[in-house]
Each structure stands twice: as C-alpha cells, then as structure tokens.
Amino acid sequence: MAIANSLMNPRLVEGLKTIVFDNDGVLIDSYEANMVYYxxxxxxxxxxxxxxxxxxxxxxxxxxxxxxxxVPADRLEQAFAIGRTMNQADLAPYFKRSDGIREFLWWLRAAGFQLAVNTSRGESMNLVLKLTDLEGFFHPVITSCVVSKPKPHPEGLYRIMEAHGVRPDEVAYIGDSVVDQRAAQAAGVRFWAYRDPALDAEVHVEDFWSIRAAMQRCYKGCAPAF
Known part of the structure; x- marks a missing residue:
C-alpha cells in the first residue's frame, strides 16, 4: 500500500495508458444528492x-x-414510480465536483492518457457530467444501462480496455468502494482507492492534487492555467 504524493515510488504509476474513474464519490461528491433522492x-x-x-x-x-x-418487495412498483417523477436536475445543488478533479483531467489529457468512466449510475450520468462541467473528458462512459452485468462484475472495465486497446496492467481504476475494488480485481487492473484507507489498493489517493504530483514524476504534461 502506498499513499499518493510527490515522494511515492514512481514505479507504482509507471506504464499506464488509461485512467478509469468511478463517478459517485470520486469524480463528484454526490452523497448528499443520493441521500435526498433515496x-x-x-x-x-x-x-x-x-x-x-x-x-x-x-x-x-x-x-x-x-x-x-x-424498499419492501410489495412496495417496489410504487417506489420506482416515485423515482420516475423526480427530476434529476432538481438535485443539481447537491452535486459537487471533487476538488482538483478538472485540473487533474486536463493534465492527464495533455500528458496523453486515455480517460473513461465505469459507474453504477444509470441514465442520469450524462446530466451529472453536464451539471459538474466534466463533459468531453471521457470515452467511453460505461453506466449500468449499457452493461449486462454491473459492478462488481468486470464487464465495464473489459469494454473500456477493448475500446482503448490496452492491457490490464496499463489501466488504473480509481474508486471509493469495495464494489470498485472487486471490479478492478476481477478485471486484473490496478486499483487506486479514493479517500478510503480500508480498501485493498495499490495506491491510496487522498486528493487529486497529490496523485497528479506523484504522476508528474513519470509523465510530462502541461495543463492549462486556471
């Protein structure tokens, strides 16, 4: 286990071509939005x-x-009906972009990395990216709507690797839950845990400024000034 910072062993981040992000809890802080919704x-x-x-x-x-x-089994139909009446845009005040993520994405793209998303979120994902000004960074964006088996099944990561033409050892998946950890392990990719030291991860990321500093020791890039 290593903590991401400028003094971390650079071998832990060498050889990467693709960085995959979970959404909720990683790209964005959506905890409050999910609590309101459910x-x-x-x-x-x-x-x-x-x-x-x-x-x-x-x-x-x-x-x-x-x-x-x-929800009890006999109330599920009602529950899903209530969910359909709720406008995701109304939850916009509760979505917060993670600190430093946009700058990190700019740097990754400038350094030549391919970026993708593998999330349990469904149809609302495109709206969330739009609301948090993160559109255009990722391809593909794998949601629970486009896979036959959602996380922790590795299907989403397999599809990303196929789309990018990369091997598992050339991929790092940044997630914040045991579901993400298991998906990464099943796919054979590197797992980087975001803000959860209890997870079994090769690298633990406390913030995106620190992991960027660690990666800059191996990769050259010039992110635009903000």
Whole structure:
C-alpha cells in the first residue's frame, strides 16, 4: 500500500495508458444528492430514515439494486414510480465536483492518457457530467444501462480496455468502494482507492492534487492555467 504524493515510488504509476474513474464519490461528491433522492422515496412510502448501512449501499450500487435494498418487495412498483417523477436536475445543488478533479483531467489529457468512466449510475450520468462541467473528458462512459452485468462484475472495465486497446496492467481504476475494488480485481487492473484507507489498493489517493504530483514524476504534461 502506498499513499499518493510527490515522494511515492514512481514505479507504482509507471506504464499506464488509461485512467478509469468511478463517478459517485470520486469524480463528484454526490452523497448528499443520493441521500435526498433515496430518502424521498422512502419518505413518500411512509418508511423511516435509512440506516447507515443502507446509506452506504445505495451510494455504491445501481439504482435498481439500491431501491430493491431499501424498499419492501410489495412496495417496489410504487417506489420506482416515485423515482420516475423526480427530476434529476432538481438535485443539481447537491452535486459537487471533487476538488482538483478538472485540473487533474486536463493534465492527464495533455500528458496523453486515455480517460473513461465505469459507474453504477444509470441514465442520469450524462446530466451529472453536464451539471459538474466534466463533459468531453471521457470515452467511453460505461453506466449500468449499457452493461449486462454491473459492478462488481468486470464487464465495464473489459469494454473500456477493448475500446482503448490496452492491457490490464496499463489501466488504473480509481474508486471509493469495495464494489470498485472487486471490479478492478476481477478485471486484473490496478486499483487506486479514493479517500478510503480500508480498501485493498495499490495506491491510496487522498486528493487529486497529490496523485497528479506523484504522476508528474513519470509523465510530462502541461495543463492549462486556471
């Protein structure tokens, strides 16, 4: 295990061609938005607040998995109907771009890296990227809507590697949950944990300024000034 900083062993970041990002909790801080969304569904159904374990679950899983986990089986149809009436744009005030992420993405692109997203989020992903001014950085953007098996299955990472023409050892996946960890392990790619020291990761990233500094020792790039 290593902590990402300018003194980290550069061999840990050498040989990379593709950087893949999880969305919720990595590219953006969407925790509050998810709590509002799923909390509203439970409230509309007359159910009590979510437990801490339920909050963690809904923040890391697909929409369908999350709803099925926090709503009784006989209320699922109602729950999904409530979800369909909620406008994701109304949650915009609760979406916050992670500090330093846009600057890190600019630097990665300037340094020649290919960038992609592998997320459990579904149809709302394009809107989230637009709301947080992160459109145009990633290809492909793999959501739960375009895979037959969502994370932790490695299908999404396999599709990214095929699209980029890279080997598993040339890919780093930055995630913040055990679901991301398992997906990376199943695909054989490097796993970098974002702000969770309990995860089993090759590199632990506390912030995007630090991982950028670590990578600059191996890769040359010139990000635009902000």
């Amino acid at each position: 909390g509203t569904i439970r409230s509309e159904l007359g159910l009590g607040p979510m437990t801490e374990a339920e909050k963690y679950y809904v923040h890391t899983r697909t929409h369908e998995e999350a709803v099925r986990h926090i």
